[in-house]
Amino acid sequence: xxxxxxxxxxxxxxxxxxxxxxxxxxxxxxxxxxxxxxxxxxxxxxxxxxxxxxxxxxxxxxxxxxxxxxxxxxxxxxxxxxxxxxxxxxxxxxxxxxxxxxxxxxxxxxxxxxxxxxxxxxxxxxxxxxxxxxxxxxxxxxxxxxxxxxxxxxxxxxxxxxxxxxxxxxxxxxxxxxxxxxxxxxxxxxxxxxxxxxxxxxxxxxxxxxxxxxxxxxxxxxxxxxxxxxxxxxxxxx
Numbered sequence: 001x002x003x004x005x006x007x008x009x010x011x012x013x014x015x016x017x018x019x020x021x022x023x024x025x026x027x028x029x030x031x032x033x034x035x036x037x038x039x040x041x042x043x044x045x046x047x048x049x050x051x052x053x054x055x056x057x058x059x060x061x062x063x064x065x066x067x068x069x070x071x072x073x074x075x076x077x078x079x080x081x082x083x084x085x086x087x088x089x090x091x092x093x094x095x096x097x098x099x100x101x102x103x104x105x106x107x108x109x110x111x112x113x114x115x116x117x118x119x120x121x122x123x124x125x126x127x128x129x130x131x132x133x134x135x136x137x138x139x140x141x142x143x144x145x146x147x148x149x150x151x152x153x154x155x156x157x158x159x160x161x162x163x164x165x166x167x168x169x170x171x172x173x174x175x176x177x178x179x180x181x182x183x184x185x186x187x188x189x190x191x192x193x194x195x196x197x198x199x200x201x202x203x204x205x206x207x208x209x210x211x212x213x214x215x216x217x218x219x220x221x222x223x224x225x226x227x228x229x230x231x232x233x234x235x236x237x238x
Contacts, residue, residue, distance in 0.1 A: 008035065009038040009213060013038075014026075014028040016198075016217040017218075029219040036093035037094055037095070042103065044074065049080060049107050050066050050074055057075050058075065082110050094116065095213075097145070105136055120141075121140050124143040125145060126147065130167055131161075156184075163189050169192070174206060179209055182211065194209075194215065204225055214226075
């Protein structure tokens with residue numbers, strides 16, 4: 001089901017305006033007009049979804065995998081998913097890149113406690129990996145981060161597998177989208193998500209191609225472009 005608006009996700013929070021994947025970045029994104037946030041998730045040793053891009057954090061002189069640490073040993077700069085909900089609420093679209101592929105169930109449990117509408121919760125993983133999460137929840141939205149290695153049998157086969165497996169969207173870097181590919185993905189019943197749109201011109205270009213969601217580090221530019229769309233397109237985007 002296509003959204004009634006172009007979704008806008010502030011990439012890693014508002015990383016152009018504040019340190020990425022921090023509560024400050026998430027709050028700043030909303031203050032700048034974003035209505036959606038993107039962040040990265042790793043599971044701690046005690047099963048807590050933590051928000052960080054690289055998955056290794058500095059503890060003393062060493063950099064340690066988040067999966068080797070309990071949540072209470074994380075640096076203060078690394079928030080948990082529960083802390084994001086506490087700081088920002090659940091009235092937003094949230095795109096979560098599940099970096100280690102292990103955190104889907106824990107993420108869903110935290111989202112349930114936060115009363116987050118599953119239709120506004122987007123779980124992203126590489127290739128066909130998100131299809132494994134469909135059995136966990138019938139309503140959560142699943143996004144395929146598709147890379148060249150996932151296309152050895154071509155787009156048609158890949159899109160059929162995603163569609164039949166219960167995926168909702170395909171996420172590609174901005175420059176990989178074309179009008180023809182957008183049409184092909186839509187014909188497969190999937191949504192079109194584009195990331196790395198950092199200028200107003202590039203955000204507008206993705207919208208003009210027919211993208212259903214745009215990711216940008218610049219929450220202010222994203223909000224400004226989407227707020228000027230006709231109401232039927234802009235909706236709750238930001």
